[in-house]
Every structure is written in structure tokens, then in C-alpha cells.
Amino acid sequence: MTTAGDIMHRGAQWIPEHETLDRAAQMMRELDVGALPISDGNERLCGILTDRDIVVGCVAMGHDPSRVTAGEMAKGTPRWIEADADIAEVLREMQGHQIRRLPVIENKRLVGMISEADLATHLEDDQLAGWVESVYAKG
Numbered sequence: 293m294t295t296a297g298d299i300m301h302r303g304a305q306w307i308p309e310h311e312t313l314d315r316a317a318q319m320m321r322e323l324d325v326g327a328l329p330i331s332d333g334n335e336r337l338c339g340i341l342t343d344r345d346i347v348v349g350c351v352a353m354g355h356d357p358s359r360v361t362a363g364e365m366a367k368g369t370p371r372w373i374e375a376d377a378d379i380a381e382v383l384r385e386m387q388g389h390q391i392r393r394l395p396v397i398e399n400k401r402l403v404g405m406i407s408e409a410d411l412a413t414h415l416e417d418d419q420l421a422g423w424v425e426s427v428y429a430k431g
Contacts, residue, residue, distance in 0.1 A: 297375035300404030306331035309363030339366025
């Protein structure tokens with residue numbers, strides 16, 4: 293059985309909700325990623341911040357990224373998956389919520405992220421095609 297832990301990208305890092313978006317952008321550059329999970333004061337997932345969120349939700353709106361926090365950008369209910377979850381559960385979660393990145397949790401701690409690139413590397417062609425169709429389908 294292939295699990296979330298088998299296909300995830302290890303070494304994912306939180307951005308605390310109180311950190312500013314300019315710091316988030318710096319972390320993204322340093323880590324070479326396009327998204328960071330946002331943690332609350334108890335290191336619990338409270339959202340995901342993407343590079344697009346910073347550009348479209350802050351900069352393009354005329355806001356100063358050094359004054360807007362990651363927590364202010366967190367919207368909706370964050371989605372995640374346990375490290376021991378089967379790949380079918382991963383796909384259901386991502387497809388069901390039309391999301392492209394999924395934090396992986398083990399013992400209530402962030403241990404990795406699953407991205408489109410991880411799926412492309414580890415899925416069979418038919419599984420990948422089904423995922424792409426469902427996530428990118430017009431609603």
C-alpha cells in the first residue's frame with residue numbers, strides 16, 4: 293500500500309500566523325516552494341499561504357506585504373492528511389476539495405507536503421489523469 297508519507301515532499305515548514313507576507317515570500321524563496329502551511333500559536337494548521345495569495349490578495353490590492361500577516365490571509369477550513377493514509381485517500385481529499393497541495397501530518401505535527409509534482413512522480417497515468425480532470429474541472 294502506497295501512503296501519503298511515501299509520496300510526500302519531506303521537510304515542509306510552517307509559517308506562523310503572526311509572520312508577515314514579506315517574510316513568507318522570503319521563506320518561499322529560501323525553500324524553493326510556492327506554498328507554506330500556516331500554523332497558529334499551538335502549531336496547529338490554520339491555513340495554507342501560496343505565492344499567488346501574496347501577489348493577488350495583497351500586492352495587487354495595494355496592501356503592504358510587510359504589514360499583512362499570514363494569518364490574515366488564511367481562509368476556509370484547512371485540509372490535511374495523515375502520513376499513513378492510503379494514496380486513494382490522498383486523491384479523494386485533493387479531488388473532493390479541488391486542492392493542489394496537501395499538508396501531511398503525523399502525531400499532530402507537520403511532516404511534509406504533497407504537491408502536483410509529487411503526484412505526477414508517483415501515480416499511474418490513469419490515476420493522474422483522473423486527478424487532473426477532477427481538480428481542474430470547471431465547476
